[in-house]
Amino acid sequence: MNLQGEVALVTGAARGIGLAAAEKLGALGAAVVLADRDLEGAEAGALAIEGAGGRAMALRMDVREPEDWEYALDNAAERYGGLHILVNNAGFDRPGGVQKVSLKDFREVLEVHLIACLLGMKAALPAFEEAGRGAVVNVASLYAKIGGQGEAAYTAAKAGIVGLTKAAARELARLQVRVNCVLPGLTDTPAIRGLMSEKVMNKLLAETPMRRMAQPHEIASVIAFLCTSEASFVTGAAWEVSGGWNM
Ligand SMILES: NC(=O)c1ccc[n+]([C@@H]2O[C@H](COP(=O)([O-])OP(=O)(O)OC[C@H]3O[C@@H](n4cnc5c(N)ncnc54)[C@H](O)[C@@H]3O)[C@@H](O)[C@H]2O)c1
Known part of the structure; x- marks a missing residue:
């Protein structure tokens, strides 16, 4: 897999899965923009990528804000000349079932996951059109498929991401x-x-045939694959990376 000459933007890249994805894309040769509310964390990630011989920059952004997307795309264009890859990963959870979850929390979770994916794709499209290609990977969750107990907002947001991904894949295939x-x-x-x-973790691990959690780099590898030309005929896919949870 090779991403030499590509420019990638990863949201929520200060830690966790986003940081691992940024590191993997950087290791494959992409110039990486690490975007997060947590600028310090994103800067540390960018330094680590550069220390390993890659190219990276950090910026502070809130994925819920359209102006922040403009700022991020302007930075990618100025520093690296455009954008080819977008990983919509940032997010947080506000647990609560249908009875318990507040409308405020429900809206916030939809905003940070689902609406941010829409904003990101809208913002990135002009750069993709200019480049004549693009790859987006949206980070959903297995809960999109099976529903999370006491996770009404998160499940709805992640299932929405799967739907949005498929609609966007159909619409944007003609633009490569x-x-x-x-x-x-x-x-x-x-x-x-x-x-x-x-207690909850042990219950979920008992339902996972591989009987362990993933390490962030194991999710990042699949994200990176989907960004490369090795996946050139893969679009609209909802790829489970779950250790066999709920096959
Ligand atoms: N960890 C899991 O088990 C798991 C499972 C399925 C899906 N996911 C999804 O993977 C993604 C990453 O999760 P993680 O576990 O690495 O989480 P994390 O909390 O470790 O990292 C999330 C990052 O997103 C950033 N962020 C949050 N809100 C933001 C905003 N409004 N604007 C910009 N940045 C923001 C945070 O600062 C943080 O750096 C999320 O979308 C999450 O829902 C995680």
Whole structure:
């Protein structure tokens, strides 16, 4: 797999799956823009990629804000001359089932996951059109397929991402823009460590045939593959990376 000459933007790249994806894309030769609300974390990630011989820059952005997308695309154009790859990964969770979740939390979760994917694709399209190609990977979740207990907002947002991915894939194929999403299972990141009790985690691991969490680099490898020309005929896919959870 080779991404020499490509420019990639990864959101939520300060830590977890986003950081691993940025590192993998950088290692394959792409110039990487690491975008996050957490600028310090994104800067540390960019330094690590550069330390390993890659090209990277960090910027602060909130994926819910259209102006921040403009800022990010302007930076990618100025520094690296355009954009070919977009990884929509940033997000957070507000647990709660249908009865418990507040409307405010439900809206916030839809905004940071689903609406941000739409904003990202809208923002990136002119650059893709200019380049004559593009690849988008949206990070959904296995919950999009099976529903998360007490996760009404998150499940709805992630299922929405799968639908948006397929609609966008159909629409943008004529522009040589491929749009795919990944559906990770339980992955060992700060978010999961901070959010999930041991009891819930053990229950979910018992449902996972591989009996362990993914490491972020295992999700990043699939994201990276979908960005390369090795996946040149893959579009509209919802790729499970879940250790066999709910086959
Ligand atoms: N960890 C898992 O088990 C798992 C499973 C399935 C899907 N996912 C998805 O993978 C993605 C990454 O998850 P993670 O576990 O690495 O999470 P994480 O919390 O470790 O990292 C998320 C990053 O997103 C950033 N972020 C959050 N809101 C933002 C905003 N509005 N604008 C810009 N940046 C923002 C955070 O600052 C953080 O750096 C998320 O979309 C998550 O839903 C995670």
